Amino acid sequence: MALSLGAAIFGILWLVLILVGLLYKGISGLSLEVFTEMTPPPGSAGGLLNAIVGGLLMQVIGVLVGTPVGMLAGTYLAEYGRHTRLATIVRFINDILLSAPSIVVGLFIYELMVVPMGHFSGIAGAMALAVIVVPVVVRTTENMLLLVPNQLREAASALGAPRWFVISKVAYRAAKAGIITGILLAIARIAGETAPLLFTALGNQFWSVDLNAPMASLPQVIFQFALSPYEDWQRLAWTGALIITFAVLALSIIARTLANTRTDR
Amino acid sequence: MADMALDHSETSVRKGTLRRFAATDNAFRGMTWASAVLVLLILGGVIFSLIQGSLPALNALGLGFFLTQSWNPVTENFGALAPIYGTVVTSLIAMVIAIPVGIGIAIFLTELCPRPLRRPIAIAIELLAGIPSIIYGIWGLFVFAPFLQEHVQPALIAAFGDIPGLSSIFAGPPYGIGVLTAGLILAIMVLPFISSITRDVFDTVPPMLKESAYGLGCTTWEVIKQVVLPFTRVGVIGGIMLALGRALGETMAVTFVIGNAHRISTSILAPGTTISATIANEFTEADGAVYTSSLLLLGLILFVITFIVLAAARYMLMRIEKRLG
Numbered sequence: 001m002a003l004s005l006g007a008a009i010f011g012i013l014w015l016v017l018i019l020v021g022l023l024y025k026g027i028s029g030l031s032l033e034v035f036t037e038m039t040p041p042p043g044s045a046g047g048l049l050n051a052i053v054g055g056l057l058m059q060v061i062g063v064l065v066g067t068p069v070g071m072l073a074g075t076y077l078a079e080y081g082r083h084t085r086l087a088t089i090v091r092f093i094n095d096i097l098l099s100a101p102s103i104v105v106g107l108f109i110y111e112l113m114v115v116p117m118g119h120f121s122g123i124a125g126a127m128a129l130a131v132i133v134v135p136v137v138v139r140t141t142e143n144m145l146l147l148v149p150n151q152l153r154e155a156a157s158a159l160g161a162p163r164w165f166v167i168s169k170v171a172y173r174a175a176k177a178g179i180i181t182g183i184l185l186a187i188a189r190i191a192g193e194t195a196p197l198l199f200t201a202l203g204n205q206f207w208s209v210d211l212n213a214p215m216a217s218l219p220q221v222i223f224q225f226a227l228s229p230y231e232d233w234q235r236l237a238w239t240g241a242l243i244i245t246f247a248v249l250a251l252s253i254i255a256r257t258l259a260n261t262r263t264d265r
Numbered sequence: 266m267a268d269m270a271l272d273h274s275e276t277s278v279r280k281g282t283l284r285r286f287a288a289t290d291n292a293f294r295g296m297t298w299a300s301a302v303l304v305l306l307i308l309g310g311v312i313f314s315l316i317q318g319s320l321p322a323l324n325a326l327g328l329g330f331f332l333t334q335s336w337n338p339v340t341e342n343f344g345a346l347a348p349i350y351g352t353v354v355t356s357l358i359a360m361v362i363a364i365p366v367g368i369g370i371a372i373f374l375t376e377l378c379p380r381p382l383r384r385p386i387a388i389a390i391e392l393l394a395g396i397p398s399i400i401y402g403i404w405g406l407f408v409f410a411p412f413l414q415e416h417v418q419p420a421l422i423a424a425f426g427d428i429p430g431l432s433s434i435f436a437g438p439p440y441g442i443g444v445l446t447a448g449l450i451l452a453i454m455v456l457p458f459i460s461s462i463t464r465d466v467f468d469t470v471p472p473m474l475k476e477s478a479y480g481l482g483c484t485t486w487e488v489i490k491q492v493v494l495p496f497t498r499v500g501v502i503g504g505i506m507l508a509l510g511r512a513l514g515e516t517m518a519v520t521f522v523i524g525n526a527h528r529i530s531t532s533i534l535a536p537g538t539t540i541s542a543t544i545a546n547e548f549t550e551a552d553g554a555v556y557t558s559s560l561l562l563l564g565l566i567l568f569v570i571t572f573i574v575l576a577a578a579r580y581m582l583m584r585i586e587k588r589l590g
Contacts, residue, residue: 004377007369011390011460014453018396021408072300080294081301090301093308095579099507101514101571103541104311107564110548111314131307138304162286164293192397195516195541199548219399223517226403234407241403245396252395256388 019245026242029235034243038207039221042230048221048240050207055217057209058122058201059190062129067183069130070137077138078145079167091142098135105131106196114200122208122215125201129190136189140182144175177258184255188248194219218244311568319562325555330562336527338551343559345566347527351444351537352567355519356512358448358533359455364505366452367459374460375467376485387464394457402521405450406442410522413449414441418534436532440524445533447523451515455508462504466497466585503581510575514567516541540567 033047040046073090081087106128113124148171156166172179197203202214203224209215218240225237322330326343333344370390374383418439425431470493478488494501524536525546540563551557 004369004373007366008373008378008386008390010366011370011393011456012386014456015389015393015396017408018400018404021404022400025407069300069303072297073304076297076301080297086301090304092576092579092583094304096572096575097304097308099510099514099571099575100311101516101541101567103514103516103544104315104564104568104571107318107544107548107561108311108314111318111561112310134304134307163290165286167293188395192399194397194399195545198545202549219397219517222399222403223520226406226521237403238407241400245400248395248397249392252392253388 022238022242022245026238029239030242034236034239039205039216039225039236040232041205042228042233045232046236048218048236048243050204051216051218051221051240052243054122054201054204054208054215055191055219057211058126058129058197058215058217059187061123061126061211062133062190063183063187065127066130066133066186067137070134070182070186071141071179073134074138074141075145075167077142079163079171094135094138097131098139101195102132102193103195106199109196109200120200120202120214122201122211122213125197125215125217126211128196128200129193132190132193132196133186136186137179137182140185141175141179144178144182145171147178148174181255181259184251184258188251188255191248191251192219192244194223198223315561315565315568319558319565321554322558322562326559330559334527334529338547338553338556341553341555343555345540345559345563347529348538348540348543348563349566350529351447351523352513352539352541352570354444354533354537355447355451355523355539356509358445359451359512360505360509362449362452363455363459363508367456367504367508368463368501370456370460371463371467372489374464376489387461390457390460393453394461398454398515398517401450401454401518405446405518406521409450410441410446413446414439418445422534433531434533437530437535439534440536442522442524442536443534444523444530444537447519447537447539448533450518450522451512454515454518455512458508458511459504462507462582463497463501466500466504467493469500469585469588470496497585499581500585503578503585506574506578506581510571510578513574514541514571516545520545540564 033045034049035047035052036049037045037047038050039048073094077087077091081090109124109128109131113127114120117124152170152174153166156170157163161169197217197220201217201220203220204214204216222237222240222244225233225240228234322343325341330343330345331349332346333342334346334350335342335344336347337343374387378386418435418441421435422439425435474492474496475488478492483491519539520542523538523542525538525542526536527538527543530537544560544564544567548557548560551560
């Protein structure tokens with residue numbers, strides 16, 4: 001029994017170790033320049049601005065594309081399909097996609113978009129992120145809609161509301177906190193996603209918001225800079241890692257509190 | 266007469282409204298259906314594009330691809346054995362460590378932990394799952410690997426160096442990076458998956474069963490071993506398989522610490538490579554159709570392996586969920 005207590009301590013120990021390591025290595029590089037200057041060539045000063053903006057841009061597009069698809073598919077599973085064979089298959093496939101290796105998603109988008117277009121691009125990176133967003137949103141939307149009591153739907157239908165109205169005005173509203181939680185979790189998931197961006201968006205040393213051209217992103221810059229032999233690049237990589245980790249942890253904690261207030265009520 | 270005319274127009278308005286409602290309803294339903302089908306299309310697209318992309322390599326290299334470990338871009342001679350071996354071994358190391366610890370955490374959280382502490386501890390463990398894998402990578406390379414190199418690996422070499430069998434597993438100089446380090450990092454990464462699913466599955470055990478066992482005078486340990494674990498076996502295995510699927514496909518963390526050497530070594534201290542690390546490292550530099558295609562073929566192998574593992578995991582977890590109703 002002491003063993004399982006030890007196991008729990010062992011688990012939490014890693015979280016603490018990683019966070020302390022990040023703070024120790026990353027905090028010294030944190031300065032205003034990080035947010036105002038471009039990624040530098042080795043040996044000179046610079047920041048991460050183009051990477052932060054590029055990464056955010058792709059994430060926003062990824063979420064904007066992935067969320068509606070995910071919500072609609074989740075709605076089908078919870079409201080229309082529920083026990084049909086199609087719904088069972090989609091549910092199963094969605095669960096597989098949820099944990100499929102993200103590097104495979106990158107290869108898929110590479111074959112689908114990069115090869116036909118002939119070059120790497122920001123939009124391909126955004127689509128790769130969208131593919132990762134979809135299964136997360138499908139799952140949470142379905143689960144949250146299933147929690148909405150059927151009496152609510154019946155009451156609305158009895159008043160003469162058509163089905164789409166019941167779903168969009170009654171069911172969605174009741175499940176709102178849960179669905180937003182799902183979207184936040186999806187954002188947290190793609191915020192640090194690196195593998196699929198390596199060969200879709202590729203990365204860019206310079207300022208670029210052109211979606212049709214290669215685009216920098218924070219995770220990709222961390223990957224490139226951390227594995228480089230230059231010390232100032234490695235320092236920037238640590239700072240970037242610190243920014244991402246705390247953004248992601250903040251997102252997941254917000255998502256959890258949201259989910260909690262809903263279940264407590 | 267005037268009243269009747271009014272009635273008539275009113276019904277036609279109502280009919281019109283109803284028809285409009287029906288049209289919107291069908292459109293909405295169609296949209297949700299199309300999105301659901303799109304999920305299937307994405308998976309189909311992944312499989313199709315990987316197969317199509319890997320055909321050139323299959324044609325050029327044939328079945329030899331799966332049987333050789335040479336990896337030479339200059340002569341365009343590629344073999345998948347080293348990456349496959351690395352993927353399997355790192356995942357195995359991760360599982361050996363993460364399974365007992367993960368189940369231990371789940372037992373602690375369901376049976377032993379004081380109630381007010383349960384949520385914070387569970388959240389702390391689950392936050393581990395939220396940390397992006399590239400963070401594990403950079404931390405593993407700059408903090409964890411040097412620590413292993415200085416303190417743990419020399420001790421391992423000294424301890425097992427004279428024992429036949431084990432001496433070849435813990436052989437060679439302590440690089441810090443290598444198969445063992447990758448396996449350890451993977452273990453930390455999959456820990457939250459095992460512990461949270463196992464905990465959920467433990468919650469499906471009817472309290473009555475546990476109470477009657479306690480009533481017979483069993484200790485907590487006996488209840489877990491004789492009642493909880495046998496009752497939840499399928500679900501626990503499902504959770505383990507899910508974590509295994511993650512470990513097999515994990516890319517960034519492994520890429521940082523594995524060392525990227527295309528060879529099979531009996532020592533787990535030596536650098537190696539995995540399927541996903543090879544793709545991440547070499548894809549943008551790959552020139553030549555066969556090179557790119559070989560990497561896509563590696564991707565296909567990885568996807569097939571993880572698909573089988575994940576499908577088995579989902580099937581087992583579905584059986585547990587069905588019992589919950």
